[in-house]
Amino acid sequence: MVLNITCIPGDGIGPEIVAQAKKVLDKVAAVYGHEMKYTDILMGGASIDVHGVPLTDEAIATAKAADAVLMGSIGGDTTTSPWYKLEPSLRPEAGLLKIRKALNLFANLRPAVLYDELAAACPLKEEISAKGFDMMIMRELTGGLYFGERKTVNENGVRKAIDTLTYDENEIRRIAIKGFDIAMKRNKKVTSVDKANVLDSSRLWRAVVEEVAKDYPEVTYEHMLVDNCAMQLVKDPAQFDVILTENMFGDILSDEASMVTGSIGMLASASLNDTKFGLYEPSHGSAPDIAGKDIANPIATILSAAMMLRYSFDLDKEADAVEAAVKQVLADGYRTGDIWSEGCEKVGCTKMGDLLVERIQ
Numbered sequence: 427m428v429l430n431i432t433c434i435p436g437d438g439i440g441p442e443i444v445a446q447a448k449k450v451l452d453k454v455a456a457v458y459g460h461e462m463k464y465t466d467i468l469m470g471g472a473s474i475d476v477h478g479v480p481l482t483d484e485a486i487a488t489a490k491a492a493d494a495v496l497m498g499s500i501g502g503d504t505t506t507s508p509w510y511k512l513e514p515s516l517r518p519e520a521g522l523l524k525i526r527k528a529l530n531l532f533a534n535l536r537p538a539v540l541y542d543e544l545a546a547a548c549p550l551k552e553e554i555s556a557k558g559f560d561m562m563i564m565r566e567l568t569g570g571l572y573f574g575e576r577k578t579v580n581e582n583g584v585r586k587a588i589d590t591l592t593y594d595e596n597e598i599r600r601i602a603i604k605g606f607d608i609a610m611k612r613n614k615k616v617t618s619v620d621k622a623n624v625l626d627s628s629r630l631w632r633a634v635v636e637e638v639a640k641d642y643p644e645v646t647y648e649h650m651l652v653d654n655c656a657m658q659l660v661k662d663p664a665q666f667d668v669i670l671t672e673n674m675f676g677d678i679l680s681d682e683a684s685m686v687t688g689s690i691g692m693l694a695s696a697s698l699n700d701t702k703f704g705l706y707e708p709s710h711g712s713a714p715d716i717a718g719k720d721i722a723n724p725i726a727t728i729l730s731a732a733m734m735l736r737y738s739f740d741l742d743k744e745a746d747a748v749e750a751a752v753k754q755v756l757a758d759g760y761r762t763g764d765i766w767s768e769g770c771e772k773v774g775c776t777k778m779g780d781l782l783v784e785r786i787q
């Protein structure tokens with residue numbers, strides 16, 4: 427099979443971690459008889475430096491022509507980088523919002539898994555972490571507060587900022603369907619998270635989720651308020667299978683879930699549209715503090731590449747092989763600095779990529 431993949435190395439550690447993911451994909455191609463065709467595009471700060479904008483229309487066209495997009499990360503140090511002196515629509519993150527919208531990537535999937543070997547890095551009490559957890563956070567990605575109208579006005583000498591949170595029932599229905607579909611492939615449980623005791627958008631969310639749930643009699647579902655969910659994630663994360671939620675709540679809850687796994691460097695993500703097309707990227711940012719030092723953890727990006735094999739190309743065997751290699755490398759005692767603990771061998775970004783390549787058979 428020929429896999430046409432657009433790559434966005436991006437900024438900071440992005441180019442380092444994408445290089446490792448490409449190495450792993452190349453090994454998968456060699457072992458399973460596929461051909462990887464990569465086309466790189468610029469986005470974020472890297473694009474601002476060359477084109478003056480965080481994402482060009484040509485780059486979007488290249489991404490659209492591919493089967494899937496594999497991304498590192500974009501952005502710089504938000505207090506010192508000159509990119510953040512530009513007006514908001516020209517900053518690195520605007521490129522990310524633009525590509526999500528252009529590719530209609532409305533469903534964001536973030537798995538949060540506690541690996542046995544990393545249980546010591548989990549900040550939760552041992553009696554909680556001992557139960558383990560394996561959840562998928564499904565976040566709506568192209569609506570809600572981050573895409574609503576916003577402005578800052580001056581009223582009688584007082585500055586006032588306004589952001590609007592809007593959802594229509596179609597936006598809610600399509601993400602709910604994705605959430606229930608994913609639950610059918612997992613443990614058949616959906617926790618829909620909202621703030622229905624306060625927000626109208628949440629009350630509509632709840633109503634539409636209930637309509638969609640009727641088509642999935644095998645899936646058990648529950649509603650949970652977002653503040654309770656934030657607590658439950660640290661109190662009893664094992665209760666969750668699929669967490670289905672809107673854009674801003676998902677942004678915050680997925681970061682919290684990432685912290686309870688012990689390392690942000692392990693967390694993959696996928697953003698999907700209605701077809702097989704998806705954009706795959708680690709959940710973490712561009713980590714400008716460690717860029718260029720060859721110490722970043724490439725595993726989140728490599729696990730994102732595994733999700734790409736599974737969801738965009740239906741190559742489940744190949745995805746399983748990548749995930750098994752990650753488990754094996756951890757079992758063999760190799761760690762990057764962010765997940766290192768006493769008794770393990772500390773390795774850099776490139777070395778971790780090499781070790782994973784060796785373990786894909």
Ligand code: NAD
Nearest residue numbers: 499500501502503691710711712713714715716722723764
């Ligand atoms: P960050 O995720 O980049 O870094 C937070 C901390 O985690 C840092 O200490 C960093 O060194 C560490 N870290 C992150 N990834 C790591 C990895 N793979 N291995 C080892 N350590 C890792 O978050 P931040 O510092 O808040 O943001 C930095 C930049 O990234 C900002 O410009 C932000 O806007 C951007 N960002 C981009 C994305 C994206 O591209 N999707 C997502 C989040 C943040």
